[in-house]
Amino acid sequence: MDNDDHAASILGSLIEGAADAIITTDLDGLINRFNAAAEMLFGCAAPELIGQHISALVPPPRRSEFALWLRLVTQEGRALRGDTEVLGKDGQIIQTYVSMSPLKDAQGTIAGALLFCVDISARLTLQNVLQKERDLLEAILETTNDAIIMVNSARWVVSANLQFEAFFHLARYQIINQPVEVLTEQIKMRPDLPDELVNILLTFVGDAYQSAGGDFEIGGPQLRVLVWYSSPVYAHDGTNVGRLFVFRDATREREVDRMKTEFVSLVSHELRTPLTSILGFTDFILDGDAGPVDGQVREYLDIVKINTGRLIGLINDILDVTRIEAGRVDLKRSLCFIDELIDSVVQSMFLVIDSRRQQLTLKIEPDLPPLWIDRERIAQAFTNLLSNASKYSPADSELIVEARLVREPEDFAAGAPPDIFVPAIQVAVHDRGMGIAPQDQKHLFTRFYRAEQAARRQIAGTGLGLAIAKSFIDLHNGHIWFQSRLDYGSSFYFSIPLVEAE
């Protein structure tokens, strides 16, 4: 008897101290125990509910269901559990998880029902928020114009959006939750889809580090250009959860690019025809072929010639930029001596430099080895540097052109990029011009960028010369840099690596 009392007391403490709401009923469903957590949940004191039928705890629409549960538990001895609603304080509805099981007496006969109730409204709210976010992400994924698939780190396709189906005409249900090989096998069977797509998927699928991208063409009724991008995806804790592959239809933009290039090219060529006559007849007269030319006429015609030259230079620059942008510069390399190249550029620029009464000094190291370069492009780059030096310097000032062999990193002029270490020929153009303000220096090689000083002094220019020079030097794996001080002058340098003797 003491033992029973003791056990009952322990049980009572357990029930009262439990964090979950615990309720017991008799066989008729009348409440005979109601713990403190239940009081909290239902918002009323135990004495108010003891003796009441448990259906009073749930809202009217749930009552018949609850009565059925009670019958199954008390008459058939089953244990039930599930989500339901209960009535809280002032009739407020609370989402709960309820388990109901038979309560047996010492002889093992069912004496009533035991209910555990857990408030799950917080969990449901969180679930709702997550679901909404998931819906939102899915909506974004489904409405984007890019085709996107996600492959997890176990190489299974876990997600593919609507555009992915549309781009490749592959049914999602056949590839999602399948190894990536299921997808690649399907692609292989389709003659309109390129092998490159398979290569991209298989090359990068297991890669947790690299991002990669490129483009390829796919067939079908109309040839399309797809630009792709792939990168590893990391969870918030930094673990790799797979890889994303994104495909974008770039057909239209490539077409527009091509049209732009063609248009610029066409216009430039159309401009050359009238310029040929203007420049040609100016030269014809200046050469004396139309009779003697007196001093004043010669002076005026020289002005026509210089400006025609500028116009031609501008057209060539625009054409060059268009080609560089389109990635259509093929280098025609040959062995060239830099001193000869410098001489010929200086010759062609002589008239302009002389008209400004500037002195040009050449300091070319003797016996420089030849370079393996596209002569035209390097001459163009050098022309642009020399032309700038002259243009941004006052009349009667000195321009210096230097060329020398540089073998060790310390041979390079100050300001050279730190990663230079291959033997090269370094060409320098020094001027005593207006210099470049610090705020302009970092933008100097940007297309169409013009230094504020230059623009203010209304010195003609398009901001293309240095951008083009840099592109051409870069194409030769060379470097271009400068040192400048406002009102003191600038030094521009480029270096072209020597070819290794075989």
Add this chain to the structure above:
Amino acid sequence: MTYILVAEDDPHIQLLIQRKLETAGYEVRTTPDGSEALQMALHEPPRILLLDVMLPGRSGLEICYEVKQTLGPKAPPVIVISARGQQSDVDAGEAAGADDYLIKPFSPKDLLEHVQRILGR
């Protein structure tokens, strides 16, 4: 083989080339039409053939190729004159059998030098 044939459809450039070469003492015949240029070149081969690339009738490159194919070793030297200065264009000229390539705009002095260099060899 006494004259220089110039096929150029822009009348002013045609005049420029003609006057420059005449001043240097050459006999020059001109045509603005590609088909006519081909006829003339095959019928009475000139000392040198100056061809614009974009001509009505036949393109300069076609004419060059035809003349070189038909006349073989007796074909006159050809200078192609074009507004297209890309390496690929120069290569196309070379493929058609052109001996020299001049890019517009050119100075007439350069043109004369090219002609004299070719005739001098």
